[in-house]
Amino acid sequence: MPDTLMRNILTTLAIAFCFFSCGGKLPDEIRQAMDDLPEALDYNIHVKPILSDKCFACHGPDENTRHAGLRLDDAEAAFASLPESPGKVAIKPKRPFKSEMVWRILSDDPDFRMPTPESHLSLTDREKAILIRWIEEGAVYKKHWSFIPLATVPVPFPKNKTWGSNEIDRFVLSEMEIRGFHPSPEADKETLLRRISLDITGLPPTEEEMDAFLADNSPEAYEKQVDRLLASPHYGEKMALHWLDVARYADTHGYTVDRYRDMSLYRDWVIEAFNSNKPFDVFVTEQLAGDLLPNPSKEQLLATAFNRIHPQNMEGGIVDEEFRVEYVADRTNTLGKAFMALTLECARCHDHKYDPVSQKEYFELSSFFNQVDEAGQISWNDAMPVPTMLWTDDDKESLLRMLESDVEREQTKLNHVRREAEVPFATWLSQGEYQRLQAQEIPRGLKAHLDFDALPLTNTLNRGEKAFMESIELKNQTPALVSGRRSNAVKLNGDAWIRMEKSGVFSKSEPFSVSIWVNIPKERENGAIFHTGTGAVLYNRRGYHLYLKENRLELVLAHTAPYNAIIKETLDEVPKDQWINLAMTYDGSSSASGLHVFQNGKQLETKVAKDNLYKDILFGNSGQPGIQVGAVWRGRGLKNALADDLMVFDRKLTTLEVIQLADQQRFKELLSKDPTQLSKNEKEVLLDYFVHNHFPPFGQQVERLTEARRRQAAEVEPIQEVMVMQDMEPRRPTYLLVRGEYHAHGEEVFPGTPRSVLEMPDSLPKNRLGLAKWLLDKKHPLTSRVAVNRFWLYLFGRGLVATPGDFGNQGEMPSHPELLDWLSLDFMNSGWDVKALHKKILLSATYRQRSFASEELRERDPENIYLARGPSGRLPGEMIRDNALMASGLLNKKIGGPSVKPYQPEGLWRVNGGTYVEAKGDDLYRRSLYTFWKRSVPHPTTHIFDAPDRSESVAVRQETNTPLQALVLLNDPTFIEAARVLGAEMSTLPETHLAIQKAFRKVTGRSATDKELAILSELRESEYRKFQQAPEKAKGWVETGYYALSNTVDIPTLASHAVVASAIMNSDAAITKR
Template identity: 55%
Template sequence: MSKYTLLLAASLFLCYACSTELPPDLAAELKTLPSELDYNLHVKPILSDKCFACHGPDKAKQKAGLRLDIAEAAYARLEENPGKVAIAKGSLRRSEVFHRIISTDPEYLMPSPASHLSLSNREKAILIKWIKDGAEYQPHWAFVAPKKTEVPKVKKAGWVKNPIDNFIVQKLEEEKLAPSPEASKEILLRRLSLDLTGLPPTLTEIDAFLQDKSPKAYEKQVDRLLNSPHYGEKMAVDWLDLARFADSHGYTVDRLRDMSPYRDWVIQAFNANQKYDQFIQWQLAGDMMPKPSKDMIIATAFNRNHPQNMEGGIIEEEFQTEYVVDRTNTFGEAFMGLSLGCAKCHDHKYDPLSQQNYYEIFSFFNNVKEAGQISWNSAPPTPTLMLPTEKQEKIIRFIQKTIAEQEQKITQLQAQSEPDFKQWLQSGAYQTLAKAKIPQNGLQAHYTFEDGDLKNSVNPKQIGIMKRETGMTGDKPDFVATNSGKALKMEGDVYLDLNEVGVFRKSEPFSIGIKVNIPKGLKEGVIFHKSSAERLYNFRGYHLYLKNDRLEINMAHTAPSNAISRVSQQPVPRDRWIQLTLTYDGSSRAEGFKLYQDGQALAMETTMDQLYKDIIFNSNPELGLQIGAWWRGLGFKGGQVDDIMVYQRELTPFEVEILAQKQSWPSIVSKKHQQLSAKEVAILQAYYQNSVSPGLLAAQKALQISRTQLSDSSAQVEELMVMQEMTKPKKTFLLQRGNYDMSGKEVFPNTPSAILPFPNNLPKNRLGLAQWLCLPEHPLTARVAVNRFWQNFFGAGLVKTTEDFGNQGELPSHLALLDWLALSFVESGWDIKALNKLIVMSATYRQSSKVNKNLREKDPENRFLARGPAYRMSAEMIRDNALTASGLLNKKIGGKSIKPYQPQGLWEINSANYAQDTTDAVYRRSLYIVVKRSVPHPTLATFDAGSRSYCVVRRQKTNTPLQALVTLNDPTFLEASKVLGVQMCNMPDARKAIVEVYRRLTGRQPAADEVELLLGLQKKQREKFQQNPEKTRGWLNAGLYKVDPTLDVALLAANAVVANTILNSDATLTRR
């Protein structure tokens, strides 16, 4: 090709590229558009879906440095071609976007073919018209505070029952649609009862409503159901999905846990009509309220409902981070309808949420002292709240009062013991102390290693054993020579097991002395401990640990929060012998837990001081003191130990100096009492009070008994995981790529300014965050809540994507109504029952769900609401409906979860045993069925019950053959059918029996042809069972319910088939 030809082709291409002439199909599409475009309604959905992935808020993914989500960037000169702009207001010729979207050159076309995000002709036409009209940007509708609008006036004013209907009718009139007539009273009452209580109406309730001809008949039913104790149960089902409530920890092991007190609180809160702002503030930060009540703290279990991992070998910090990530993501989705999690690893690709925004919110939830690897036993992960019964609380308070009195009495006895002490001093009895090199009173064990063995010199029958961290024996002790004799060298994986020595409860005073030589290169490791493993049981017991050149003493029931933890404030000496003594007074307080180095008390920082349960395992035998290593943890590698002493009492400071060979008794007791200095007298007086005085020893023994009684009483008290703020705020860093071990810059608590800046007058903590969420000007909180409550009644929210109010979410079907409801909700004082009543009292809610072909074609998903909602009942409703209709339902409210019928062996996948309930607990509501995260109850799972491993605000809806197999074969439904069959046997008129059962299950009268079909089925099935009685067994043996043996089993089985057929019908399973 000649140079001239190339230049001509290039010129023609440039002319075409600069042309604003449209292809005929695009020009035709432009003519179909409305005269005015709305940016949020028409334009932004296209930009968000097709452009923001490469030209949106995520800086890391922005191509060519171009942003199209904000006006200033879209109007600015292009980074790669400063002579051009992406969008020129009102000018297609100057807008690069226009030329790109209409191009036929794959190298020039945008979106690029490689992205698979091509624009339709209509989408191109909308963008073209928008640019021609001035390319005006508007803020995202959900990030602008709702504005009160006037209730619209409509032509069908006679149909309207409250303002909701005005907004709905206005839209219907725009779409040239008419609302549907009101549903029949039977249908309406069943709909209302299911929506407000999750239970069907009884025949008595149906008949009473049918007979009530008063103008307020329907409203009376609304008020009755709103005040039903079962209202709270129904409301709780959806909230527990959102709160990811479960009865197990999740992950591979998935052990059970008990969070039922939180579920009980949620039910009670809904029944009491707790205002929504208070309801969510308590859950987010109830523990931080002024003088928080027990209920306020229980509510914070919301933040701890997430899965927690107990698998061995996991990385502590990784899972601590995961738990905070869960809280952060749940906060965003549950309360603001935002996919915050999309900003964990990078800036959000579609919404104005940066990665820094994410970790600023993350920091609000990152100030809890919790374990990443939770305890292998049944101890609830801390922090926890003790939940004693009324009886337990009385006992505990009595013991606590007794302890306080006994502690005061000891203080008084110490002051009163002066005369007795002087008499003892003058008698010279103290001079006998010269006989022993170390204190002998209370000495349980002493290991010197001088004879090259591991014998306890106090009790030579007690011989220590060298063990591997796995518990294997066979290793020989490695004795090394020192200036003072022999010492034991530790290699880090082998420990000295002292068997039953050192077994103490938190109520028992004790002291442990040990000489150690810490090698220079050892950064971290355990010196001694009495526990099962490092993290396996969250450090239950006590230990002395070297970390970061400091010494840590710890005593725990379940670390890190049900514990005492203290850390020395000075560096530990290396490569020389030092003597360490730990003393404890049995008080369960940090001040009673001391550490001495070479006889001198070390300055200690207390990092945790709330030990409220015992430190032993109550196993037989109980594990004793172990030196130098522990299972799955770092040991005292290269270190040396010597002269180990264990006392069953708290040593005095002078006695500690004796162990460190800094003092000795002979230097004092060799003197006559008149020659003693004041300091020496004080030393002897401390010894007298601690080891001699009969009155004080008896008082101390009584105090120890009371403290043990408190430990025993507290052991029976149940605990609930809750939130508890750390006194010293934890630093938070932006995690690069979301990785726990890739810390970036430090961030501080804050909220995204694109949503609502955090006010200066609120505290920068969880309480402040909860208060920020409920500010009247917050654009999302009320909208999201109202939308979710609307979804409960219509099957879909006004914003269908309940979980996403951001740029990728669906636009509201009725924005003005959503805003009106949101503002009314706030103005009502966040009154949930008032909102629900407003919705169900509307003519919109009361419409018949019948639909004609025209309406179905125009609005298949019922987004215009020209008819009542009809959809399959929820998983819980389907089971509860069968139990209610049969009369089996156990209506007990609250309490622990139940284990109803379930196929055998399901839980064996993670070595768990499913012990099915054998009482009427199996007939309790589905709300109470145990939720094991790794193995959800198959019936509920098949009918789309929410996953409880993460926050779910909108359940999926499926329709599969498995669902029919469940209602045809699950023992619950077979048993309900059997019980209904028994009741039918007791009714002499078969026709009336069928009508009654049909009404119980469906809430309405059957049509005549339906009755005839069922009568025919009954007759056919009865003949079948009479010919083959063996086939009745499946029905007779279903469930726990025992059948009267005198009944006609063929008739019973036939009736059960009829009942089960009705139960499986669309009329039963569909909430209309």
């Protein structure tokens, strides 16, 4: 018998002997802990937190890491016979000493004890007592509290009938009475007004607003202020500040390069959504699936940017698919954090270790977000990552409709002219004019020809234009010329390309054609043939391209692939190890129907992969390359392939002309036929040639059509693009990714939701709209609870659930579960009315309490979990800065628009090659909500005050206290300038105490106490004397910032007042909400 097994048996016998010899008594320390336990234990409140923290990592939902086959998160499994110990069970209800768990947790033997020493976890005596008592009581399992659907909760009747104004207070007071707490008195009017002003608008009250409230003695005075503030346009800004953390909004892409992208329109949408009191269910639906609504408005499309504003990578050399998969994962994780408070990311690589979410369910959920036609590596040239929409106002839309009509009208005229050509064509045909065509003639419109016959390579039509062979590593290489079709050809090395200086540059509105002879080795399956890009993936294939892709041809015209592009693929494979002519023709229509490819003069059948080109294929700057043959920069070429006779035309060649270039024998055979011998198709080929070459009205109309297209494109090109969601057709398959790795495909999965939360009804569409409806189903246990908890957090500084991003087993239990459920059900039944929810909370006596805590109260409830006092806490960095600007009168209250760049220390952006260009004028004083948010270098003022970098969704900000925060308030130019401007206002008052009192009230929202006034007056006098004696010391105070200084001001007076204003702005009263 193995030693370990024998030792375990002996240990079990020893414990059993101890218990039975003592009459079944527990160890004294466990028995004493039991005496202090509640009369009845609740699984969710008392037991599950222990199991989750100490047991589930090895005996929880994750099958891959489960030890000994034991699962403790499921009753049936926990009560079943142990796989490795037949006849024994981990838990036997009401029989603790028949339960293997009890023996294990009481054992002192390290080989037998649970949790194991290797886990570095241990149970306290109280925790052991809870588990044993729970088993004694029947080991009743319950569904996790947050997964239980909402049900009607009766409003309690506390003993104290005199306190409270609504249902919230009855729930809170009942809990206080159970725990021996008493509510605090109502805060004074000054404190209340500042509190609700900051909580609702993020701004302090003005002096006029304070005076009006203090003078209003009506019973409705407070409610009127709440209504006024909820109706303020600044309410939406305050709410947006919080939501943008959840939505991970930023002004840059993130990752190493971290370049600018303007998605401020989404921020404006969020502000307006809150200001207009958009119902929360609509708020959720439009962000998740606005594009899938019937006839969506542009605002509903814009809302879907919520799922696109995650970090995106433009670094060279990354694997495109790896990062595309990361973006899908980000959307999935954000869904969990934002709407369900579940740590779904923990189920990406394996089954969730604590919550009942399997890895398969994770990828079923990710399938909803895996249908975006996007690139993992976004364009290096700052093009907005696709899919995008054009954001236009009514005037621009009207103009675009007019220009579209112009194009359609010119196209109709062209069709009419073509029909008019049929009569003269019949004459031309019957007279055999076509038979005079010469096979050796080059079609008209030739703009460039590389014959590769001799070095240096030049355009045979313009010997002054050279062609250069170059690669990433080496410029001006010497091309290898070898024997070609007739003379020489160039042999491609797979790494370099041959670039013409200027030729081959066309816009999407201009017709063009390219012909080339190639001989592709049999072993080559992929590579570029010709293109006008400067790096295929690096610039999302901007330009036009002809590729060999898996032995077939791919034609691309792209602004930003894969979405804003035309992409066509041939059905048949390309012949290898022989000379073939390939020709690409395009009619300038920005449509796939106008793009064709020919092989040896025969038009190839193609399938359309994308037909959605709406912006230009040019780079729009001096970096625009000419046409290139061979590899693409940081892309693949056709090693050892031969190329010859590249020809570029500034018009769409007809089929006959392509045949003329590719197959002269076939050309001659066609022309040798008598008119009566021509097939219908051959006559169509000749008609097309005739109208393009022998019927001048057609060419003239083509020019008019091209010009109309140019005018249209010129108006479209500068229009701002915004990222949106749009699903692909057909759907992209989704796979369970083994270990979460992008390339490790497991089984295919299909759209679905976690069953433990709520089964997705078959009646719902299996797309993001169906997902939104699933989230907002009245049976869904999480969505309303999570939202209500978040709104409570914004007002109290702590949610009813202290972990707003985790309602799972590792999260905190609600402090007031019945209140949370009552509010959540009421929120849904109100039509998801956010402002009504806010008003209900704001009018409660709970919220209106004084925040002062006695020493006893602070010791018994330091975090104010049981709400026996009002909310208090340090303001976010944005609000601290806005408060200073508001008090000084500098604040620019403009709402919406692109982000701005206030004062910032020099050189911070050098870390990734950026240059910070400071704003000018009033933009320096915009609200901090509009401060430029660079993910790799967040603005130091807000970042030091714990603003996140927003690389991922953030449910609640961490709160730190560091010396850097005090240094910001003392030295940030914004605060110095604000203090100076406020000091200038103080200087206009006749008496020092009046000046100080005014500044104090503007900054803190209340009057200074006598003690505070005395301290600040003494500071003012000492500083005044110092500046009188040494005026140069005032320089920093009076010259910081761009705001103009009055020529009449007395410098020592101004500087001393600025010091006082700065001291007030640095005070606890200024940066704390009471």
